[in-house]
Amino acid sequence: MNQRWISFSGLMICIASMVFAIAYLEKTLNLDPCPLCMLDRAVITAIAVVFLLAWLHNPTGWGKRIYGLLTTLLIFTGIGISGRHIWIQNLPADQVPSCGADFDYMWDNWPLGEMIQTILKGSGDCADVVWQFLGLTIPEQVLLFMIGLLVLTYFAFRKTS
Numbered sequence: 601m602n603q604r605w606i607s608f609s610g611l612m613i614c615i616a617s618m619v620f621a622i623a624y625l626e627k628t629l630n631l632d633p634c635p636l637c638m639l640d641r642a643v644i645t646a647i648a649v650v651f652l653l654a655w656l657h658n659p660t661g662w663g664k665r666i667y668g669l670l671t672t673l674l675i676f677t678g679i680g681i682s683g684r685h686i687w688i689q690n691l692p693a694d695q696v697p698s699c700g701a702d703f704d705y706m707w708d709n710w711p712l713g714e715m716i717q718t719i720l721k722g723s724g725d726c727a728d729v730v731w732q733f734l735g736l737t738i739p740e741q742v743l744l745f746m747i748g749l750l751v752l753t754y755f756a757f758r759k760t761s
Contacts, residue, residue: 604658608651636684646674675750682739685739689729706719
């Protein structure tokens, strides 16, 4: 399978994950995403954009490496966010950060840097386990998803010559 089809596959996988998150988790189950979940969604969207550009551009040589590096950096960002989320969910109840402002309020009223710093600290909303599949929480599923994307990225952008 060539790089172009792997990039297209990565794009479709990212789109499918966002459709699942929005159409099923949010609209069907009425689960409100916590701020860390919103950051994960932003990272997955950015990864999808890089896969889209790589699919359209069909790079070779250095272009392939640049797309691979961008995707890898975004994936490690997603791994860090989901890892932080898993850590917060596993804190003892007395150590869970208090609930803070919701994502929309922060987005509308706070500088971006302060907003991201506050989100990464976590909140009580982020500590709640609201849904599981096969015994895995949403952030644990996102972590596995990111690892899968990392493998896909390796095959899409590895040096083949």
